[in-house]
Amino acid sequence: MMTKELRRRNVKISRNAPSLLGVKPEKQKSSMTKYVITAAAVTVVMLIFAYFRYQMFLRERVKTPLYAPTMLAKDSTLPNKEPGRFWGSYRPHTYFGMRTRSPSSPVMGLMWLNQQTRQMPPPIRHWCDQGDGLPKYGWLKHDGVKFGTQEIVDTDFTLTTDFIKRPGGNHGGDWTARISAQPHQNVPGTIKLVSLMFYVALDGQGLLEPIISKTGNRINSINGYSEELGNFKLSFPKSSSNTTYRHSYLATQASGLDKLKDSLMNGIRVEAWDRSRQTPYYVLGGRQVPRDGVVNFLTYQVTAELPFEMEVTFESGSFVDRPEKLTGEVFDALLQQHSLNFDEKFEDKFQLKSKGFSESQIDFAKAALSNMVGSVGYFYGPSLVQSVHNAEPVRYWNAALYTGVPSRSFFPRGFLWDEGFHNLLISKWDAEISKDILSHWLDLMNTEGWIPREQILGVEARARVPDEFVVQKNENANPPTLILPLQRLIKDMLHSNKESDKKFLSAVFPRLKAWFQWYNTTQVGSKPFTYRWKGRDSTGNRELNPKTLTSGLDDYPRASHPTDDEYHIDLRCWMALASGLIADIAESLGLDGREYKATHQLLTNNGLLDQLHWSDKKQQYSDYGLHTDKVRLERPKPPPNLQPGQRPPQMNMDKIRMVLAEPQKGFVNAFGYVSLFPLLLKIVEPSSPKLMRILSDMRSEKHIWTDYGLRSLGQSTVMYNRYNTEHDPPYWRGAIWINMNYLALSALDYYKSSPGPYKQQAEDLYTELRNNLINNIYKQYQQTGYIWENYNDKTGEGKGCHPFTGWSALVTLIMAEIYE
Incomplete structure (x- = not known):
């Protein structure tokens, strides 16, 4: 009875509880509903606010400097400091x-x-x-x-x-x-x-x-x-x-x-x-x-x-x-x-007299060096940049750039991938100038780890550049060639006790890590351990083969139909080089570089490299993608069934690409500079039979060998010397480029000095190629007064813009046989 009575009393109390508290049940329900609605509204507002704040954050990232100590102090270039x-x-x-x-x-x-x-x-x-x-x-x-x-x-x-x-x-x-x-x-x-x-x-x-x-x-x-x-x-x-x-x-x-x-x-x-x-x-x-x-x-x-x-x-x-x-x-x-x-x-520095060069040849080498260091400029201002999160281009922060330029007449501004080659020569002449230049470039890195690849700073530089090339997009890379001179400079610093050298290494390390991470996230391929250059146009129809400006090799033939599934061997080799350098710096600073060392070992593993990039059909290293060689440029035909006297509608009559055979996924078997990258960056093992095949193909005149240097694309390749649009003549489709020939000589010098069965083959190639390059560049200089952007593979004549004393001035290092 007591239990039942208590239950009845408790129920009664609970039913009456709202009234006892002064709130009726209907009002309590209404209050709860209002509370839920208010909370939901506040949550929605907060989510909207967070969304827009996040979008703002994404938009700002492209123009936000990297959060790390700068290489240079703000006053480092002022007269009281330097x-x-x-x-x-x-x-x-x-x-x-x-x-x-x-x-x-x-x-x-x-x-x-x-x-x-x-x-x-x-x-x-x-x-x-x-x-x-x-x-x-x-x-x-x-x-x-x-x-x-x-x-x-x-x-x-x-x-x-x-x-x-x-x-x-x-x-x-x-x-x-x-x-x-x-x-x-x-x-x-x-x-x-x-x-x-x-x-x-x-x-x-x-x-x-x-x-x-x-x-x-x-x-x-x-x-x-x-x-x-x-x-x-x-x-x-x-x-x-x-x-x-x-x-x-x-x-x-x-x-x-x-x-x-x-x-x-x-x-x-x-x-x-x-x-x-x-x-x-x-x-x-x-x-x-x-x-x-x-x-x-x-x-x-x-x-x-x-x-x-x-x-x-x-x-x-x-x-x-x-x-x-x-x-x-x-x-x-x-x-x-x-x-x-x-x-x-x-x-x-160069000891050319002891190598038997004449006074005239030495004067030529002095002029090449002098034009390189004499063309170093100082620029200041903001770049114009854009990310996928920015509807319109935005201004980078105001920045200074102390840099060499490729050509005073045609390219009088800073280019990221050129500057690595420039400083191979500058660092040999004056290491302090080189470190200053490299520091300026690395201080241009944003919080994503990206460096705009073309620097157009100040009104004078902007006045020389067509509008289409001004805006720099943060998904677009350039080869990290700054690694090349850094290797040389850091090699001398690794065992140095100088405080300035330790300071340089400590500052460069986080920036190289951020740069590497940017490549390793934005430029990866769809398959593990592959990389691809972003920025190719997959929608246009005016190019015979869509350019890959980001690779630095412009119109060099890649997959004819760009997709997310393609991957590029040259970028993979650049990543192998970069990871090895970062691992070396970490070791010298007593830091943990195991991750980078493991990455370097993975990317230089010849077995994995061969699985991904070796074409059994052509017996060469190749890119992979959706590709067909059967393409040509044709003028579009006017619409059919025009009535007598009827004028065709206004239309652009530039030639467009016609695809004559469906593209297939597979290797892009163009033989040229890209095929050589495992050799150029010394990744192929000295004992590998594939090295023998590469050396043999290099010497073949049906491929890239000439009496003036290595041509960029083999004569047996379908795209050799073909226009990429009706108006764009071939650029990296046969011409001889000195920067890549320098890398080839550096590699041959390495392989002729390394234990292996192909030492003599490498040495013979090295001697002949070096002589061909020096003799032709010097001859053209004597005849024309200039060092040129590139050289004709049939006649050796200078081509492109002049004077081009950017990477073509590497002829001085070639004469001196300086590669490390």
């Missing part, structure tokens, strides 16, 4: 120009004009341009730090530009430039008149004040100020000539550094100075700025009869205990000393 390299010829796109390694440096440079031209408007030389048709120009000697001597051959005369730097003060010291002009033919009665125009321009902040002569038509000097330089003075000591006809100047406003020549052209006026011959005379128009306008561009013009010589002196206001002026005989003596020091250092 005075020796503060000033330099860091404007490689100009025939002669000077600037500092600071973000908004004033720039100085040379323009010139042949006064006897009949062209209108008169052709003024300023930026290096193949369209100028100069027979020859380039540095003869340049040490990368203290001095340089350049020869510029124009149609009727030759200019020589010399500059010397002198340290002192707090802003990088002084320098003097001397420009000499010599006529080609001194025919009696023939007067050659040339105007030399030297200018200074501000990039943003600063002041310029011209000091004008009493006659009012000549600038005696220019006083200036900028944050980077403090007070400075640019002077024009008296020039020497048989006859100096006239001085003039221009003081004006330029809208940007890319508009200096335009501003000067707007400031030119024409005078008739010789009524008997009615020859026009072009002079600068003096002060041409709006009322109360600020002058940011000053040019001094002197016109004289050849031969003629002028000097320009830059003096830092903080250099207070300066000895005698750096002009005249003082300049002569110092130039001679620097030149002798250069010769001694060159022979010490």
